[in-house]
């Protein structure tokens with residue numbers, strides 16, 4: 001029960017009416033509320049798995065779901081990032097196998113989602129990623145080695161979120177969505193036109209914070225694009241055990257926001273759908289939810305054994321829908337990608353891989369005193385005491401090691 | 413939904429002893445064992461399987477506990493043996509898991525639920541603190557919640573953030589929750605059976621770095637011990653154990669710190685100092701008697717725990733022992749705990765964790781010269 005002064009309540013209601021995204025859509029686009037809010041009857045796809053452009057009539061053509069093809073420049077930039085992203089995923093997985101990283105949740109197979117999430121945003125916008133979204137983080141411009149610090153195990157993060165406007169990669173599921181809502185709210189209060197894109201997985205949509213984030217964004221009418229990568233699994237649990245909604249995109253309707261679903265392995269469609277979602281959000285349509293259908297081609301992390309819960313044949317089906325090969329065929333057929341350009345892109349990808357290999361093979365010394373340095377802006381007296389205790393321990397260790405080696409020398 | 417489930421929870425007093433005995437016998441026959449080397453993981457797994465055989469109201473659910481057998485494989489094979497209505501995956505929502513368990517426990521079941529990692533139990537904190545802990549009190553005992561919340565906890569495995577928290581103090585501080593933490597393979601079996609038998613809710617804290625530690629145990633003997641205890645109405649619940657006898661000082665530890673304390677005691681023995689190691693086992697209820705008897709005997713004590721020291725279980729133990737043993741103490745009781753900093757990244761964790769040297773330093777400080 002909310003008790004509010006009548007006057008305030010009325011004002012609020014008026015404001016809400018003015019900002020109702022559905023009525024906005026109806027007046028702006030001349031479509032029905034259902035057309036605006038409900039996802040398209042089928043996921044939006046522009047380029048099929050074999051790399052051919054779908055006939056226009058088969059793309060998003062329902063009222064409110066028409067999308068235009070991204071420009072050549074956008075497509076080429078996206079393809080380059082796709083190639084880099086794949087290389088990054090495979091390089092990182094190799095580094096984990098070699099014991100140079102503690103863990104890596106790979107987005108192998110989901111690179112189209114990763115790249116589109118980063119490219120659809122403008123410089124002043126914010127991205128809120130999960131543990132799986134390292135490729136999106138890098139595609140947004142964050143230094144690759146800094147991105148991997150978390151997974152190498154030196155520190156719980158390696159980059160400054162403010163620099164590229166990328167939140168810390170969050171592991172507690174969907175907690176970052178609310179941070180995204182807050183960033184959007186603050187920007188709105190200051191009159192800035194910032195858009196926030198906040199990411200989560202299919203399994204994560206079951207968490208309470210998912211519900212709270214969507215509702216807050218809708219009630220406060222905030223420019224947030226919620227981007228769900230439905231890769232069919234939450235560790236071992238398939239989507240069917242997670243939700244029996246018609247689609248995850250349909251969940252939007254219950255919050256009063258528009259939902260859309262898109263082929264998550266078709267970067268052309270992703271750029272179109274996310275691009276429009278960001279545009280609408282920036283223009284004041286409130287939050288939107290986009291669900292991308294994709295597939296986690298590898299295990300959850302290196303610590304997981306996916307053969308315990310899924311068939312190789314299922315994986316093979318998705319390999320045939322690979323986001324990279326499809327784009328390569330499409331661009332080659334359009335005459336946009338020749339051997340020369342392909343070689344230049346491969347070189348760029350290799351350069352990033354080299355950067356990762358070199359950056360992560362270095363034994364970066366960790367500083368034990370860092371344990372105490374950043375807990376508060378100013379360390380408490382208790383932390384100073386504990387820091388001195390550790391320093392003393394380490395000094396005594398060093399002294400006894402030195403004494404031992406002097407003794408060995410002397411004994412020679 | 414499943415006709416195979418009967419709501420014959422012992423909490424409601426209607427499990428027939430004959431049924432229970434027959435089921436227990438079947439469980440024993442299903443797996444013939446003598447003394448053998450098994451892991452803590454296997455002991456926990458066996459405890460759940462035996463409890464499920466013995467009582468059809470025992471259910472296991474959580475994230476990835478079904479077909480996968482849990483990310484630590486503690487529930488391995490339970491779905492296969494007992495079917496998806498007895499061991500199943502839930503949607504990914506911890507508050508949902510705990511809240512649903514409350515309702516199930518109110519309605520005749522004995523849920524044994526898994527939180528995937530310590531820090532991922534936090535979304536369920538409200539259910540645990542506001543309802544699991546309080547239902548019995550609020551209803552003046554009319555509603556019992558015979559449920560077990562299993563939490564793999566603490567560090568030492570090189571895990572990334574949120575996978576290594578020592579969260580026991582939050583639960584121990586909450587009135588109405590029992591808090592158990594086994595440190596040995598045998599206790600893994602023994603204590604989980606007792607937790608499942610408990611008519612009060614139990615936070616069952618499993619030291620994840622010990623999951624793969626091995627020991628020689630005789631599961632049959634443990635089963636017989638459990639059966640005999642059930643018959644007599646006795647148990648090891650709420651009792652600490654002397655993990656290593658000694659005379660000069662007492663090391664008080666629990667869960668993941670017990671092996672560290674034992675290693676420190678072994679090192680001290682080489683230097684001619686005899687340390688007694690107490691394994692607390694049950695944080696709530698706490699065994700003042702065993703702990704204080706040891707400290708009165710030795711006159712010196714160090715409490716060891718991985719969790720941050722400030723406002724911790726270790727602090728509580730120091731306070732209790734000091735109140736009860738003041739006149740027997742030759743020195744102030746020391747604590748060796750994690751620093752008051754967020755659990756560090758893998759490459760820094762060894763600076764944080766209480767180790768043998770830090771324990772021996774604390775022992776050296778116990779005013780031996782006087």
Ligand SMILES: Cc1ncc(C[n+]2csc(CCOP(=O)(O)OP(=O)(O)O)c2C)c(N)n1
Pocket residue numbers: 132171172173200201202203204205231233234235296300475504506528532535
């Ligand atoms: C609150 C919380 N509970 C449990 C976990 C453990 N966990 C990490 S990832 C994961 C699966 C998430 O699945 P999904 O949201 O589909 O994302 P995906 O890993 O497939 O990208 C789980 C259960 C967690 N990180 N946070």
Ligand SMILES: [Mg+2]
Pocket residue numbers: 201202203229230231232233234235
């Ligand atoms: Mg998923």
